[in-house]
Amino acid sequence: MGFRMILDAQDDIEVVADVADGVSAVTKARELRPDVCLLDIRMPGLDGLEVTRQLAGPDVADPLKVVVVTTFDLDEYVHTALRNGAHGFLLKDAGPALLIEAVRAADRGDALVSPQITVRLLKHFDGGPARSQVAPPSEPLTAREMDVVKAAARGLTNTEIGAELFLSLSTVKTHLASVQGKIGARNRVEIAAWAWRSGVVS
Amino acid sequence: MGFRMILDAQDDIEVVADVADGVSAVTKARELRPDVCLLDIRMPGLDGLEVTRQLAGPDVADPLKVVVVTTFDLDEYVHTALRNGAHGFLLKDAGPALLIEAVRAADRGDALVSPQITVRLLKHFDGGPARSQVAPPSEPLTAREMDVVKAAARGLTNTEIGAELFLSLSTVKTHLASVQGKIGARNRVEIAAWAWRSGVVS
């Protein structure tokens, strides 16, 4: 394993074990209690996210430090891993330097996240979906139409929207149909997508 | 300057200038337009946060990549710097490795944040808006399910998805139903919303 070589070459790092699947990861980690665990997401059996939860999750009594490594740069993975208590998230194309620093950081109780991911996390942070370049609304939506669109984009059914806004089913349908025509959407998913891109909802 | 030595020792990094105060930083950076600027927060004249805003802020036409370095680990500094467009935030006790990686990351358009700071940012992360929604059971989606989700999030109907992916209507429905169960969505709009938030589609 390349990782083992890189890490063992450091004075302050020693690889005490490596395992091949999720279940062994959990049992071995609980037995050896290493300072830091390095986990791949894609593993036979338990996946790395679940192993993270079992070793470092919010409900664990004596959490270990876990750094998650993966080739798959999906926000969903990142969110889950970090929510499950990971002290770091690395993409596999990160160099040896980052790997080493991530392990050291985790040991100190800090967390190192791959720069590619960090830059996306920061977007959610500093002002959310910041600059919104709006698709042409062509015709402006009325206030009431906006209300209905916002509700629809949250995944509510027409009946639920009616209940929330004190409207009849017919009225909700009328407004949504109107919006559909104005923005050129073919169905409510496209309405929702438009609402997201244009910043009507976040 | 220690920084100059460290950076100049790298094959892929060249220090083209260094300045002693905020005003010179802005003028020199605009003149030379380096790939990456390294800024201290505490500077005579304009402080580093303000310089960051002027070089990388949201209103700047041709933003430069800025990495902020400081001894003072204050959340206020971090937030302001990142909001002002910084592509990285380092504490001065970070080692040379992190400094180098931060510069490379910024050049790529990514962002590296000191592990000590990252760990605090992540607290805001999983304790914040994430709690509002029921935590997805984190069952990973299969590759095919991902395909179908992406198509659905674009507003395609099941039949259209089938045509695009060469699947029967039944299969599309099966995959979507599976996804719906895994992520806890009540309908396809919620599936689309999940796809947007989690970065599966953009």
Place this chain on the structure above:
DNA sequence: TACCGCATCGGCCGATCGGCCGATGGAGCG
């Protein structure tokens, strides 16, 4: 006053979705 945009409703009907049952074949693993 007559007109127009907006919001509010109703009915009808076909298309689509969503939930539920089932089945087959292939790949990987012990």
Place this chain on the structure above:
DNA sequence: CGCTCCATCGGCCGATCGGCCGATGCGGTA
């Protein structure tokens, strides 16, 4: 060789959506 997971299909049926017709009332404005 079974076992499990995945991908692929089918049928059935009620709920929901989407399109199209209509109506009423209210507030501005020419």
